[in-house]
Amino acid sequence: MNTLSYKTISANKETVNKEWVLVDAEGAPLGRLATLVAATLRGKHKTNFTPHVDCGDNVVVINAEKVSLSGTKWSDKVYVRHTGYPGGQRFTTAEQMLKKNPISLVEEAVKGMLPKNRLGRAIYKNMHVYAGASHPHEAQKPKKIEL
Numbered sequence: 001m002n003t004l005s006y007k008t009i010s011a012n013k014e015t016v017n018k019e020w021v022l023v024d025a026e027g028a029p030l031g032r033l034a035t036l037v038a039a040t041l042r043g044k045h046k047t048n049f050t051p052h053v054d055c056g057d058n059v060v061v062i063n064a065e066k067v068s069l070s071g072t073k074w075s076d077k078v079y080v081r082h083t084g085y086p087g088g089q090r091f092t093t094a095e096q097m098l099k100k101n102p103i104s105l106v107e108e109a110v111k112g113m114l115p116k117n118r119l120g121r122a123i124y125k126n127m128h129v130y131a132g133a134s135h136p137h138e139a140q141k142p143k144k145i146e147l
Contacts, residue, residue: 011050016043018126019057020142022135026063028147029070030109036147037061037106038113041123054123060137061129065102069094079108103129 021040025033043049043056069077077094097105106129114120128137 009048011048011053011055013053016048016053016055018055020060020137020140021057022060022062022142022144023147024063024144025061025106026066027068030067030105032147033061033067033106034109034113036145037110037127040145041110041114041126052119054119054126056123056126058126058140058142059128060135060142061106061127062133062135063131064106064129065098065131067098067102067106074098102131 023033023037023040037059039045040059041056043054046055049055074095075093079092079094079097081090081092082088083090092100094105107127110127111124114123128135
């Protein structure tokens with residue numbers, strides 16, 4: 001048997017082909033949207049996926065203010081942050097976050113599903129979230145994917 005034909009191909013920065021993808025969040029459940037976006041950002045859908053390389057696509061998410069949550073999560077789901085000062089723990093519900101900044105609702109959900117290292121921070125920069133239906137990435141000709 002010729003073992004040279006069974007070489008494992010490992011992707012790197014030069015050999016990876018990054019595409020632009022458009023995801024419409026209108027009426028989509030937040031968690032299902034976030035898992036799709038996180039996997040696409042990571043590149044897990046590609047045949048040449050390599051865990052230590054940014055081989056995912058650039059993702060544009062539109063209509064972030066029209067995302068949905070089931071049950072009583074709008075009032076029960078709490079986001080925690082800290083100001084950095086003693087006693088500086090702040091709590092925000094999903095409903096308040098949607099009113100103030102709907103983009104951060106989607107961004108926070110996706111960021112929690114990415115690796116917590118420098119690769120995860122680099123991959124996170126490939127995501128572009130917009131509250132409305134318009135976006136400035138028309139020149140990249142993103143292909144639309146469905147949930």
